[in-house]
Each structure stands twice: as C-alpha cells, then as structure tokens.
Amino acid sequence: MPDPSVLHPMPEQPRVVLLRPLVTSPLIEVGEFTYYDDPDDPTAFETRNVLYHYGPERLVIGKYCALGTGVRFIMNGANHRTDGPSTFPFPIMGGSWAAHFDLLTDLPSRGDTVVGNDVWFGHGVTVMPGVRIGHGAIIATGSVVTADVPDYAIVGGNPARLIRHRYEEADIARLVAVAWWDWPADHITAHVRAIMSGTVEDLEAAAPE
Numbered sequence: 001m002p003d004p005s006v007l008h009p010m011p012e013q014p015r016v017v018l019l020r021p022l023v024t025s026p027l028i029e030v031g032e033f034t035y036y037d038d039p040d041d042p043t044a045f046e047t048r049n050v051l052y053h054y055g056p057e058r059l060v061i062g063k064y065c066a067l068g069t070g071v072r073f074i075m076n077g078a079n080h081r082t083d084g085p086s087t088f089p090f091p092i093m094g095g096s097w098a099a100h101f102d103l104l105t106d107l108p109s110r111g112d113t114v115v116g117n118d119v120w121f122g123h124g125v126t127v128m129p130g131v132r133i134g135h136g137a138i139i140a141t142g143s144v145v146t147a148d149v150p151d152y153a154i155v156g157g158n159p160a161r162l163i164r165h166r167y168e169e170a171d172i173a174r175l176v177a178v179a180w181w182d183w184p185a186d187h188i189t190a191h192v193r194a195i196m197s198g199t200v201e202d203l204e205a206a207a208p209e
Helices: 042-048 095-100 169-178 185-190 192-197 200-206
Strands: 016-018 028-030 035-037 059-061 072-074 113-115 153-156 161-165
Touching (some): 016 042, 192 200
Parallel strands (some): 028 059
C-alpha cells in the first residue's frame, strides 16, 4: 500500500503533497493520506492556505480528504472589532497604540475549525473560522463555507448552501458508524473497490470484525 509518510505520493506529480508529513504547526492536525494539489507551491500550504493563524484556535482535518488548488482556511486571527465606529486594528501598528491591545485580545472566537474524514474540497474553496465540516461532505468549487456542513452533504455557493445529501439519513448514520477511514490500512487495501464504488451494505459487509 502507499506510504502515508511520503511528502509526494505521486513522484511524477510534484504539485500533489500529503499534508500530514508537511505541516509543522502544533495548531494544525491532519490525518493520513489527506492531500493538497497546487501547481505553484503545494509545500507552502501552512503559510498560503491557512491564513491569520495566530492561535490558540486549531485547524483539524481528518483522513483521506482531497483539497483542490486554492483551498483556504481563514482562522480567527482575521477578526476585527465590529462593535464600535471603526473596524481598524490600531494596536497592531505599535507605538502608543499598542497600549490598547486588549481591544483585540478579547475578540470573540468561534473555536477550532474541524474537518471530518473523506471530505472533497473543490478549487478555490474558502472556509471561515470555527466551521465544522462533516464526514463525506463535498464542497463545490469556489464555495465560501460560513456555517457547519452536515455529514455526506454537498454544499456550494457564497455563502455555501445545501445542494443535496449524498445518501438518505438512515444510510448516512450507517456510513458514519462503519467509519471505514479508521480501518487498518491493510484492510482498507483489501476493500478499496467496496469503499470507492460499493453500496452501504457492501461497506458494512467488508468491515473488520
């Protein structure tokens, strides 16, 4: 089976990187085999695609996610005050303005940004702070995700809206319960066809005992 610790899983395609062996920030957690595709510099993901990440909020991305070129996560550090006449962040400019830094440190936080497993992000998706995206979701090209996305939902637009669910509610519960992404790697290897093109029943039948 492929090696989840290799930076470039497809040596002939340097535009594709696995994110788990790439990221260094303790505030970013990525599961095995989640990849990012970018023809320019995919290895700059932490600085070009995770923006305003001053902490302490975390970005958590599950296993087996596919991130198209230009997918960006806006973190809570991008926030400005909106409760007064001006939104300008005076204290970050330093000097005597720095004495008012408390006006920025007490900004509300939406918490961690959390992406489930097996999520497909189309080209140019933007994810806003504190959003939670469920397992098996599909985020359409160019979407701006401002609110939580349910498991196995397809969303699109700005702001992203529900287009449809990939499965009926009962089947979604079964898929989440079977959690194929947590199977041992060799078991996944043996059942790739069921995972990629089988029915819910096929996947349940393939689950390790």
